Amino acid sequence: MPELPEVETTRRGIAPHITGQRIRQVTIRQPRLRWSIPEDLPCTLKGRKLLSVDRRGKYLLMAFHHGTLIIHLGMSGSLRIVDADAAIQKHDHFDLLLGNGLRLRLRDPRRFGAVLWTDQPAINHPLLADLGPEPLGDTFDGDYLFARGKVRRTAIKQLIMDSKTVVGIGNIYASESLFRAAIHPTRPSNRTSRRRYQRLAEEIRNVLEEAIAQGGTTLRDFLKEDGNPGYFALSLQVYGKSGKPCPRCGGVIRSKSIGQRSTFFCPACQR
Template sequence: MPELPEVETTRRGIAPLLEGMTVAGVVVRQRRLRHPVPARLDASLRGRSIETVTRRGKYLLLHFHHGTLLIHLGMSGSLRVLPADTPPQKHDHFDLVLDKGRCLRLRDPRRFGLVLWTRDDPARHPLLSKLGPEPLSREFDTDHLAAQAKGRRVAIKNLIMNSQVVVGVGNIYASEALFLAAIHPARAAGKISRARLEKLVAAIRQVLRAAIRAGGTSLRDFTDSEGRPGYFRQKLKVYGRAGEPCPRCGAPIRQKLIGQRSSFYCGSCQH
């Protein structure tokens, strides 16, 4: 589930507890995630120190002197820092055991998440190398989105959820941003005026920033690194609100599948 705000919330929670810490060991209870957890992780990491914790799109990067641990939370993943002797629950697949008796624990019921190790520049890793710009960076601007949209017949909602176009925008925030920009989610990307794409860029930034401020959105699984839910759910304007009145015009919010994903929008004021 986690989209950019939830991953960033997680990063901010774990970074101060991880940076500078030494790895005492690795425990893998289930290595069958989206990709298999590497077999020799313990040998690679034991005794090594975590330098920094960064984020690229929805990936978390734990930087060591000799490489980088990539973690993705998939649809249902969460990370917590716990006492290392906390009994693992059913879907607690991976622990990075730290010194001072703590561990970083990955829980991921659906196992769409990921733990990988790379010794090379992570930006060149196949999973990261083709990612588009960060939505909160300068690189993501009207010129960029207009260039990506040009000539494309794909629904605008699918375009902004394409990580090669811009990273971090998932199913919740795509619906929310399109509502704020008053753009119909199924509209062909290439048929939207530059002025309206400019509004969409601003809307994506605005909704992601506000969600980070609120600690993300919790629908079911997601909690931050201390086990607390995020509070942005209360601020969602359309996502999960089918049948409720549009906050702008009062018409009922609709729910429809676009590109296999549930999409929420106002059929009256989004065009």
């Protein structure tokens, strides 16, 4: 699944090509994604100017004067900038034809993504209203995590993957951040010190910033907007490396399921 760095990489990649452009045509080839694409969207957007492209968690927000187009990439979705006459492939479900002659194209083989419209403030949309702070924002730090964690009895990995606590920390980056912070992923959130939460918040920020800088994690189902994979997978230290030596202590990296997600950690380094 594309995580926050992949979505932010996509946002940065497509924004220069689509911001300020008017929508010439909307093409819906497959309306049945996770939620149905509004059937009146072609009329709603035709001739309208796209003002900005922002991100909230893993949602892309494309603002117009009269509302916001909300796009989620789901499990396997990707957005690309293609020429107006680019060949249509099997899983190309949605296009915006722009005034500059380019198309913004959504490809989503598993169809777990979403294309939605709201004419109300986007932050009030049901999918966005209850989201926690951005991990790269000013309101996210160790003190915030400590306050949230001390009233919970959940594994710390599940705490930081809860979008109501903080948005956008998916499975890969949760494992990597906890490794860097030397915190065992099953450690109870209410038995973790403020100092350790401060270290964890710093490492979450570091991991995400590095991933964004390197273009997002290479996943089978994700390609950047220009068709090239991201490269942060080359820097992963524990994720997907069960049975291999720990890069810190030389011990054996283990894996286990936490919250039905595969988790990778070093039992010697992480406490």
